[in-house]
Amino acid sequence: MAERPTIGIVADVVLQRHRLQEATGKFGLDVLFSGDPERLIGYPAFPEVALWLVTLKDEADHPALFDYLLEHTDAPVLFGVDPAPAAGTIDCFRWERRLLNKLEQQLGRIEQLDTANDMEDLARAASDTRNAPALSNWITPADTDTPAREIWVLGASLGGPAAVKTFLDHLPPGLPVGFVYAQHIDNNFTNVLTRILGRHAHYQLKPAAEGMRICHGDVVLMPVEQEWTFTSNGTLTCTGKPWPGPYGPSIDQALLNVAEHFSKRCHAIIFSGMGNDGAIAAPRLHENGSRIWVQNSASCGNSSMPDSVLATGCTGFSGTPAQLAAELVRTIENQCLLKNRHQRDSA
Structure with missing residues (x-):
């Protein structure tokens, strides 16, 4: 089976990070980093991933993050993912489908069939x-x-x-x-x-x-x-x-x-x-x-x-x-x- 793409998740809301990890796990992606902006900036070794998912409650609260990403990675950065609805709801499954579409625009087909x-x-x-x-x-x-x-x-x-x-x-x-x-x-x-x-x-x-x-x-x-x-x-x-x-x-x-x-x-x-x-x-x-x-x-x-x-x-x-x-x-x-x-x- 082909190796799965790796991603990093940066979110300043714990629940959003959790939902993004759950959703990307369903798609078979490997999450190499998940944390808030401060944790990424203080991380000892910058993670090498195929794509970064960044979702912030207020981008103005983290002015250093974007310059930091530009300096440390050539991987695409996907901004502005909508907040996840309640788990197990139809709205949540539709949100997962929209997320999958956005990821595949950057990474190509993800759900590889073995x-x-x-x-x-x-x-x-x-x-x-x-x-x-x-x-x-x-x-x-x-x-x-x-x-x-x-x-x-x-x-x-x-x-x-x-x-x-x-x-x-x-x-x-x-x-x-x-x-x-x-x-x-x-x-x-x-x-x-x-x-x-x-x-x-x-x-x-x-x-x-x-x-x-x-x-x-x-x-x-x-x-x-x-x-x-x-x-x-x-x-x-x-x-x-x-x-x-x-x-x-x-x-x-x-x-x-x-x-x-x-x-x-x-x-x-x-x-x-x-x-x-x-x-x-x-x-x-x-x-x-x-x-x-x-x-x-x-x-x-x-x-x-x-x-x-x-x-x-x-x-x-x-x-x-x-x-x-x-x-x-x-x-x-x-x-x-x-x-x-x-x-x-x-x-």
């Missing part, structure tokens, strides 16, 4: 030929040619492919659901992802196609380059526009697009990944009755993305990929039991 290592991890996961669990007697096997009424969006980035593979391998065949898979990935690796993820699994990856209906058991991969949504009759269609935001597919936008058609029958599981993609849309879906689950930190290759969604307070379950699969089966089983009970009571 696709080669992801594919190696996925290949190792695919070599596990465990048998999938049997379908519960309470669940009637779903017809694979029937359009799915419930869709689960699987959102992932760094470390996600192997986690999603493990999740799918722990599902029994015949569940009455379909999946949309939004994975930050280098577009050159999508064919490899499609091929490997289908091994030894009842749930095989399919690339999105114009006019496709998502049927029971389908796992439809959202393309990287252009945004896809649904027509009024439930078929997939390409908008012809790039996904909004810095990375494709946008997990936030994929969630919103699926929910626009499927409403509260759209649910989400956010797996391993860097950044906070998904944290803006997930609470909106939760308000409409959707289930929002996340992979737990300990089992993630990078937990920034699921941790961001967890911080919103909208999640109903957190676990390993295998535990997430078991919880999905239990949820569907309970739905079937309730449906059967209602049918008996109405007879």
